Amino acid sequence: MNPALEFHSIAQSFTTQNATIQVLESIDLTVQEGEFVCLLGPSGCGKSTLLNAAAGFVTPTQGHVSFRGKQISDPSPERGMVFQEYALFPWMSVEDNVAFGLEARGESKDIIQPRVADLLAKLRLSEFAKRWPRDLSGGMRQRVAIARVLALDPPCLLMDEPFGALDALTRRSLQDELLQLWSELGKTVVFVTHSIEEAILLADRIVVMTHRPGKIKQDYQVHLPRPRNPADPAFNALKQELGQLVMAEQHAFENAERLSFTAD
């Protein structure tokens, strides 16, 4: 096995006006090349912060993240980020959005054009190449965002609740498309979600996190055969088991919310 992303005793705290909040504590995690890992936990468990550290957007207060043995200090296209809010550039057409990274890398038009056309075809976006992002539905926008990241052929994808804002049906079809792309392209994926079902459907491995300060509560290998079926009894058994773990943290989160509310 080849480690891709390695989190070495990560701790992260943020200082606000009147308090220091410990968001992450002693996280040690190794993601292997080609592995699909879901980070699962309630709101406020720091899973997105962990992903941001892997992207190089934030520097952990303690510890460090490395990718293929090199310490991460800055964002890089080798770890392509997909955001829940899509983060498409609204002033660029769909194809210009997808071409953005290639242009930044200084590729020539002869390289960019076929590559962009190819990706748009792969994500069933060809007929929308000249449209503005505002003309597209949420599902299509997220496909554009995925195409934009894939344009640079990153070995690793970081996905921050990418399907969180989509309706259930669109979500299902994007999950299938993502699995299809993943098996075809063999990329390492770190995927943040708070949906237990989504995690079981997608991941090789599910890392359950505790409520603040976020720690790793449990690290599951999912051995269910693919394609996975939510109606499968084994799927359901795992869902129940994970559900109990996550709900315990959800309650901790709700209690903390209540406490901080009364303390004010």
Add this chain to the structure above:
Amino acid sequence: MLWLKKISRGLAAPVLLITIWQAVCQAGWVSPQALPSPYLVGLKWIEYLLPGQTYDPATQTWWVWLQSSELLRDASGSLWRVILGFMLGFVLALPLGLVMGANARLREFANPLIQVLRPIPPIAYIPLAILWFGLGNPPAIFLIALGAFFPVLMNTIAGVSQVDSIYLRAARNLGASHTRIFIKVILPAAMPFILSGVRIGIGTAFLVVIVAEMIAVNNGLGYRILEAREYFWTDKIIAGMLSIGLIGLAIDLAMDKLNRHLLRWHRGM
């Protein structure tokens, strides 16, 4: 026929006003010295607009002939000042606004100064402008540039500093350099703000040009209506004012077109 309907609906209010105005004048309720009838104003406006000589291709080009129209000469004089003054203010405010918007420390440093200078109306600079530049076009251009400068500056700063950080993160993640991020991300993201600053700036420039012409210059629409007052030509004053209104409207429509083109990606457009 939709446009016909639109135009007739748009004209309803002005036609109503002119009718009442004409009726009031015809009834003799106001002295023609104070408020001449719209008919008389219209006649004066045409006289003001028409070239002074008859067109003679043998002795002059049509361009020179057009120049003999007093209204066209005044209007082009005012417009030329607005454009020159606005461009000067814009060219100074835009880069400064971009730099200040992107640099929080510089913003903090310069903000108190700007907050003190900004509320001073450009018109309050007239005495200083005349002391520095004398009479004529230079003080007028200075005042107009000043009027355009602050709206463009303030809006550019707001636009740049309020760019959603998720765009910056996405761009950095895709490997864009600082320069590329500035040109391809920050500038277009700030464009709606910058353009509304431009719009306000042009409005202010147009306001200032009239005042500046009343004081420092001896042509242009502002000068002409003040001159007409000296001779009690009320009809000419009103004709000049209407010309100012029409030019202002034309500028605003042109700005709206530009806005729609540059912000065609924008949700609200």
